[in-house]
Amino acid sequence: MHMRKYYVCDVIGDGSQLNPYRPKIADLGVNFVAAFNAPAKNWAICRVSSANHDQLEVAGVDSMPDFPLDSKMNSMGQAAKNAMNAKLTARGITQPTNPDAYRDVIKAIGLLVDLNFSEDNFDVAEPTV
Amino acid sequence: MAFSHDSFSGEVAGTNLQAHTGEFGAAWTAHVASVDNIQISAAGQLYKPDADQGIYYTSAIPPSAEYNVLVDAVVITAIASNKLHGPAGRIDTADDTMYFVRHQTQGTDRWELIKVVGAVFSVLGSFNQTLTAGQTYRVRLELVNAAKSVYIDGVLRITSSDNVITGAGRAGVRMFGDTDNANNYHLDNLSASTGQEDLVADYGGDAVFNAAAGRTRPVALSVIGTGTFTSAVARHRSLALAETGVAVFTAELFSDDRMMVAFTCSATASLDASAVFKCTLTVPCSASFTSNLNGVFQFAASFAGQAVFASQLSADRPMALVLAGSSVVNFNLGRLRPLALSLLDSSSFVAMLTRLRPLTLSSEGQSAVDLGMVADKVFAAEITGQSFVSLTMAEAEFLERSLTTLDEPAPVLSLEEVSPLVGIAE
Numbered sequence: 001m002h003m004r005k006y007y008v009c010d011v012i013g014d015g016s017q018l019n020p021y022r023p024k025i026a027d028l029g030v031n032f033v034a035a036f037n038a039p040a041k042n043w044a045i046c047r048v049s050s051a052n053h054d055q056l057e058v059a060g061v062d063s064m065p066d067f068p069l070d071s072k073m074n075s076m077g078q079a080a081k082n083a084m085n086a087k088l089t090a091r092g093i094t095q096p097t098n099p100d101a102y103r104d105v106i107k108a109i110g111l112l113v114d115l116n117f118s119e120d121n122f123d124v125a126e127p128t129v
Numbered sequence: 130m131a132f133s134h135d136s137f138s139g140e141v142a143g144t145n146l147q148a149h150t151g152e153f154g155a156a157w158t159a160h161v162a163s164v165d166n167i168q169i170s171a172a173g174q175l176y177k178p179d180a181d182q183g184i185y186y187t188s189a190i191p192p193s194a195e196y197n198v199l200v201d202a203v204v205i206t207a208i209a210s211n212k213l214h215g216p217a218g219r220i221d222t223a224d225d226t227m228y229f230v231r232h233q234t235q236g237t238d239r240w241e242l243i244k245v246v247g248a249v250f251s252v253l254g255s256f257n258q259t260l261t262a263g264q265t266y267r268v269r270l271e272l273v274n275a276a277k278s279v280y281i282d283g284v285l286r287i288t289s290s291d292n293v294i295t296g297a298g299r300a301g302v303r304m305f306g307d308t309d310n311a312n313n314y315h316l317d318n319l320s321a322s323t324g325q326e327d328l329v330a331d332y333g334g335d336a337v338f339n340a341a342a343g344r345t346r347p348v349a350l351s352v353i354g355t356g357t358f359t360s361a362v363a364r365h366r367s368l369a370l371a372e373t374g375v376a377v378f379t380a381e382l383f384s385d386d387r388m389m390v391a392f393t394c395s396a397t398a399s400l401d402a403s404a405v406f407k408c409t410l411t412v413p414c415s416a417s418f419t420s421n422l423n424g425v426f427q428f429a430a431s432f433a434g435q436a437v438f439a440s441q442l443s444a445d446r447p448m449a450l451v452l453a454g455s456s457v458v459n460f461n462l463g464r465l466r467p468l469a470l471s472l473l474d475s476s477s478f479v480a481m482l483t484r485l486r487p488l489t490l491s492s493e494g495q496s497a498v499d500l501g502m503v504a505d506k507v508f509a510a511e512i513t514g515q516s517f518v519s520l521t522m523a524e525a526e527f528l529e530r531s532l533t534t535l536d537e538p539a540p541v542l543s544l545e546e547v548s549p550l551v552g553i554a555e
Contacts, residue, residue: 020250033254116292121276
């Protein structure tokens, strides 16, 4: 079953035509959309559509909680919240203070690399069979 | 509405793109960052015989930074890696800066949405798809400030909120890698248009065009040519038709929602449409035009020549009708309320109007106007102008009549079965 999840991952590439800046996820064979500001920042926030998110469990790729975008953060499990916070902190990503919903977290991260970032216009289709 | 279109037809094989001019808004310029020529194949498609990049943009200046660039990716043979072609938009003509779409087979076969700023490339999104030899894929790059989107064959695949490149720039194509005259994939049928159409079908030359686009919406059609055009397009929200040659044009249009139609014709034509929300007709030359339009909210028709125009319109919503030109016009209007009717030139106008409230009639020319009207409820008429006006009104419960004539002859009124008659002012 295809699922969409958010990730934060490294940015790779050198910005050339055949080796463009891209999220590390781009080389893992999945459908994605990404927001990043290379080379100023070395990380990207991504939304990935895949039937097998296990294949993305590689170094340099951090999965974000599989949590409804409009659900309240106070309903997210503490373990998932701690794991997310640790991953973001390790990348030096500033988190919003007291976010109401998961949407606020995603939007705040996106705005760090794209001033026009909108979680509502950040999507990729499921793979075609 | 398309502002640039090129089918890349009518050229000798091997013609450089900069030596070619498309149907409209499509004289081509090689970008300052372009290295190799893009050429036109014997099949009328774009290919690039050399290994480096070719970047070309059209002469049309987009009306704003929000527009679509569409192109057909025609797959000739299995695609080798690093043959990277596709539509481009917001092309900065002085710098290697733009958004574009390309297909890549290095690694997983996929479409990529790319942002280039000062020759620095970033992949904003990717959608996996293996292309099949012998098939054609319609690739649309949609550029609006809130989102950059990629559609393949009318299906949304990638949406990015990136808006680093804000200038309208130009529309065009970007190709990388050599694609021989007969292998890999070529590009064809470039269109650049405003609006958020799911489909833009452009037609040029002598041909028969048949479109049955199903429920996909909205759609914009631009028809330019000298041939026969027929179309059956259902449930589309926006339609623009322009026929500039000597053609027979027939279209059947249906919409279950708000729909706008703009139709321009210079030749013998007919147009049938149902549930059209807003319709604009322009018949600039001597032509015979017939139409059958239902559910029209606003209607404007302009006739510059000696057109013979016959139309049957019906709508149960407010309607504005503006007619201009020295033409013979016959209308059969039903269930229109209220109706504003303006006759701007010297025409012969005959109409049968039913259930109208109110009616505003303005005749500026020496028109001969003959109206037969039936109203079943409150009715008001205001008539100004210099024309021969004959009104036959029946079954009106209430009438307010205001007449102003600037010159002779005075309008001729014939009132039947109007009761009560209130508020006559001359």
